[in-house]
Amino acid sequence: METKSTIPVVTRFPPSPTGFLHIGRARTALFNYLFAKHNGGKLVFRLEDTDKERSKPEYAENIVECLNWLGIAWDNKEVAKQSERSAIYTSYLKKMVDSGKAYVSKETEVKEGGRAEVIRFKNPNIKITFHDLIRGDIQFDTTELGDFVIAKDMNEPLYHLAVVIDDFEMGVTHVIRGEDGISNTPRQILIQEAIGAPRPLYAHVPLILGADRSKLSGRHGAVAVTEYRNKGYLPEAMINYLALLGWNPGTEQEIFSMDELIRDFDITKIQKSGAIFNEEKLRWINKEYLKKRPSSDFEELVKQSLLELHPQLKPDEKMIKKVTPLIMERTEILSDIKKQLEAGDFIYFFTQPSYEASALLWKGQADKTTTATNLNKVISLMEPLDEVSFTQEKIKAAIWDYATEVGRGEVLWPMRMSLSGKERSPDPFVLSELLGKTETLKRLQTAINKLS
């Protein structure tokens, strides 16, 4: 949907720094960003830190850091903080009290930790209908809200008052937030009307759900963006997945860059119902992005992981270069690299393999002599190849006919086992090429010796 309005679009992302940025809020931030950019507008980032007890600077840092990592950029130079704007709230509050829109209330029933005197909103008790870009018209009877509290005192505003004033002062035209904000809307509209602020357009996006279909929270597992970052998800993959969770342009495209998302984003195509966060699909998307990158991007990571697991090792740089593509082919998220190495995969490129002689025997084969004969034959077939033309294609060409003749498993299995010591590994031709002629022949000979 293109907005026809001549007023530039201003959206906002106003988290309260009371916890790490979680993926639900990150997605809301993304939708605000995409909508603003699609319409050539601006995104305002603001910290709602009126709750002094729970707001922590480290959480604010985490939120900023995650947004930067994801590539969601806001347009206000200074991050707005509610804690620095109290004078503004106070002046509005005074006007409201003076005009009778709000009043100082002596509390008859003071709850624990509560005050004897608070500022309450004078509820006009009306019916309010507002339009939601995703859901259509929504109607509420505000009577049931009563005269709700809008400030603890003239200097300490509560959330609803502060957001409305901030959104108004910052020229916010579109409020795009989680579905759990629907019931806050009538209260905020009431305050807008009391201070003479125009009503922004609303869009309530569906919630991200856990496997049990309830609002995603810590008990469902990882919810902090930071956790996904640490697990080795790429920011592009995260953005791509989050955008597709509850939105799609109606085509069959699955992989989107941020620019494509901005170009195609249509807020009216956001889903109405909640969506379960599915890490399997995120993994798949992450792999798609990994495939786009050259494996050289990950050589350093492979080296580090290797050294962490085997501090005494002095891995050959050239070998790391050669092995990294093999590892990346089997990697969906970056932490898989270390996981594979931990499981013992690929270390045979850096150390001698260890295995039992019986492991060399192909299934059903009980005769060690046959296996030794096959291995000897492999050596003699490899001998004519010189060190430089020791490539997987040439090795395969040299051995293939013989292997086919006596049974591929009978030749290829012991060959692969002698080179890797593993039941699972890349194929023996790749192994041979990477190991080089000298090392390959040496390992084959070691295996033959084991068999006698």
Added chain:
RNA sequence: GGCCCUAUCGUCUAAUGGUUAGGACACGGCCUUCUCAAGGCUGGAAUCGGGGUUCGACUCCCCGUAGGGUCACCA
């Protein structure tokens, strides 16, 4: 419980009155050099129920049912 929102394969979704209800992830099978990975092909799998409206409903309306959200001197 009051108020509000929602309802297509297991999951994410397409189809805005006429489709053999499409795609992706996951899962099964087959192929591709012995194992793994990658790749290719292929299979199973859905319109919550009941009423309407209509020549014709996934699609529109009503009622159920189910799920979710929200009910602070938190945000």
